[in-house]
Amino acid sequence: MPRSMQKLHEIRAVPPPIWNEPTLSDYVDLSIQLDVITPMYGGGPDAGEVDEITPIRASSIRGNLRFWWRTLCGPHCTDVQKLFERESELWGSTASGGKVSVRTELKSAGVNCGIDRGNAANGPMGAYFQFPFQAQQKLGIKEKPGRQGVSFVLHIRCTKDNYNEVCAALRAWIAFGGVGARTRRALGALQAVDADANNWRIPAEPGSRTQWFQDLFEPFRPRTAVGDVPGFATLNNAVFLAGNAADPIHTWNSLGKFWARFRKGHIGGEEYIPMNGSYWSDYDVLGVFQSSDSYISLSKPALGLPIIYQKFAGGGFDGEVHAEAGTRFASPVILKPAAFADGTIRPLCLVLFSSGTPERVKINGTIVDLHVPGPGEEQVLNNLRAINPLDAVVKSFEQEFDCEREVIAI
Numbered sequence: 001m002p003r004s005m006q007k008l009h010e011i012r013a014v015p016p017p018i019w020n021e022p023t024l025s026d027y028v029d030l031s032i033q034l035d036v037i038t039p040m041y042g043g044g045p046d047a048g049e050v051d052e053i054t055p056i057r058a059s060s061i062r063g064n065l066r067f068w069w070r071t072l073c074g075p076h077c078t079d080v081q082k083l084f085e086r087e088s089e090l091w092g093s094t095a096s097g098g099k100v101s102v103r104t105e106l107k108s109a110g111v112n113c114g115i116d117r118g119n120a121a122n123g124p125m126g127a128y129f130q131f132p133f134q135a136q137q138k139l140g141i142k143e144k145p146g147r148q149g150v151s152f153v154l155h156i157r158c159t160k161d162n163y164n165e166v167c168a169a170l171r172a173w174i175a176f177g178g179v180g181a182r183t184r185r186a187l188g189a190l191q192a193v194d195a196d197a198n199n200w201r202i203p204a205e206p207g208s209r210t211q212w213f214q215d216l217f218e219p220f221r222p223r224t225a226v227g228d229v230p231g232f233a234t235l236n237n238a239v240f241l242a243g244n245a246a247d248p249i250h251t252w253n254s255l256g257k258f259w260a261r262f263r264k265g266h267i268g269g270e271e272y273i274p275m276n277g278s279y280w281s282d283y284d285v286l287g288v289f290q291s292s293d294s295y296i297s298l299s300k301p302a303l304g305l306p307i308i309y310q311k312f313a314g315g316g317f318d319g320e321v322h323a324e325a326g327t328r329f330a331s332p333v334i335l336k337p338a339a340f341a342d343g344t345i346r347p348l349c350l351v352l353f354s355s356g357t358p359e360r361v362k363i364n365g366t367i368v369d370l371h372v373p374g375p376g377e378e379q380v381l382n383n384l385r386a387i388n389p390l391d392a393v394v395k396s397f398e399q400e401f402d403c404e405r406e407v408i409a410i
Helices: 003-012 058-076 081-093 125-133 162-177 206-220 248-264 282-287 381-385 389-401
Strands: 027-036 100-113 147-157 190-192 234-242 294-297 307-309 318-322 333-339 346-352 360-363 366-371
Touching: 027 318, 058 081, 058 100, 058 162, 058 206, 058 234, 058 318, 081 162, 081 248, 125 248, 147 162, 162 190, 162 206, 162 333, 190 333, 206 234, 234 389, 248 333, 248 346, 248 389, 381 389
Parallel strands: 294 366
Antiparallel strands: 027 147, 027 190, 100 147, 234 346, 307 318, 318 360, 333 346, 360 366
């Protein structure tokens, strides 16, 4: 027998996974109506574009729920393998099916929305979050339309034994996540709108939020001892901040202005002048970087990678900064207009607890060690008396939105 045929025969000889048909009595159903309160992008057949027929995809939501489940379950696992085993048991893997099914029912497909680029006085505002979808005339790239006014019903079926875990992940996703692309940057934010909406919204009073945060972890407590799982972002020890109430679009714009201001380093008492350059030292450091250098000192990789620098007529650095393997390092910083139990929409900042910034980065193809500046090494940090870039995010948000940090803890 030819070798190729022998291999094919061996593959066919592998028995299929055994499926034990569950009974309906083992399962519980849950439905919740959700409105998308900020522009959404992505999810369509073309990158960054919304599918007008099916703007909300169950498979995407399932992936989001798995992520938020990990942020809650991770602190209760002593190592990555145990976390993987528990996740596979509930959500499924390539070897076996899971115990959760997700289905969506579209109520409104919404309407297309464009990008308002703001003005020189106030900066890009909310459009700062939409820059990946803006037109790039020199490259022949057209603006990608977003979608506003989308509404849908989410239907979930899961086993009774895992119902509380699934509900905890669902609460975290609605509160801190969203649908589509760039949900960590205020796109595709959600609001529960059915009769049971307050069950899924964040409490308005700080005193009530403490218990609400602890309740998110409660379903996971009896299973394993608390441990540290390296490489995974978690909600345990995350920092939560919420500003004052405003309408969704005003909140969206204020968050965009804040993030544009922060990325430029116009914080810590510095006036925000949108047309001025950045006060962070990263751009200047990259400008003199040589491929022979063994390390580089940069602050912004702590906020997420990759970073793409535009080319300007006056010269300077233009290129990309990636994690060492060329993969994405998801930002631990989440910004979004969030729905609260008193019916208000407020600017929210969440800084997830993670294992830290990548130790090495790739700069236009060259891999070098990364050093993240600390106190005394970066003027922007000095202005805020911040110990690192993530602490600077928290302190800047506190100043901008007149609020105080809360720590989410088991």
